[in-house]
Amino acid sequence: MLAAIAGAIPLTPGPVALHAPDGFLTPVVAAAMWAVTAVVLTYAVKKTNETFDERAIPLLGVTAAFVFAAQMFNFQVVGGTSGHLLGGILAAILLGPWAGTLVMACVVAVQGLVFQDGGLVVMGANIFNMGIVGTLGGYALYTALCRVLGGEDRGRLPAAAIAAWVSVVVAAIAMSLELGLSGTTDLAVALTAMVGIHLLIGIGEALVTVAALAFVRIVRPDLLRLRHLRPATA
């Protein structure tokens, strides 16, 4: 049945691909998403600049490397459909939401520019969908859940799992809205198919995110505290 709804969007690059190619969004929608993305990234640069401690620089690079590699790893979901990690919540938990957003933007930009994975005109939308909306929204949810669960040390994994799952669904909703606004496909059809399949893909996102965080917790727990470091203000 999911395969049926997955096939209901004739115009997506595979219902799981959140990497839209050019032509999927109208120029107006694409330009609007570029504007939103530019504003958010500018703010992310500013916030990162204010809070980024240079001891976290290697983690910034390694997180980007891992997210890039993990996004290549399409896992089977259902009905000949696959999905892959987005990684925004993982990046945000390791680096904080703003540096995490920059990592995601970097990965999506390189995918589009170097690997022709995702169009350039729609890159603003791709960055927004995969790197901004779920990352920032999901991180806000993560911190709220950690508070409810009695602190980050106790709540980290369950909160990360839920936030990761939500971030994927939110990304799918954003993509659907853009497709609907562009008239590429009917909004209701897009939402049904995209959200339907991403409810499942989000489970993969949650599993990988939790596994990665658990691994870091075991081998290098100090890395989990890097995002709380602040540069000394002379």
Add this chain to the structure above:
Amino acid sequence: MTEQTPPVTTERPARGRRLVARYWWAGGLAIAGIVAALAAAFASGDPDGLDSVAIEKGFKGAGTEPGFSIIPGYVFPGLDGTVATVVAGLVGIAIVFALMLVVGRVLARRRKNRAG
């Protein structure tokens, strides 16, 4: 590159521990490389991958093609099969790693300049 607290792994020679503490990111990159290699291996043996779905459903050509191509579809030009994708993955890992190091340096430096 950066100062880190020593890792929690025990029973290492002091020098080895310092090296691990300092160059842990190399281990992180190795993990990313392994993930990319596994991705390449699985993708090559998996007919249900994203591309084949798109082809099967007949919407692969719906989007406009980019007017340029560097390493299209994670297949490094001139190489075949899994190897081409592994190499493409390693190139991508190197690019994003280097880019984010630069971004980190720039943002950290700006902070220092402003503070000083």
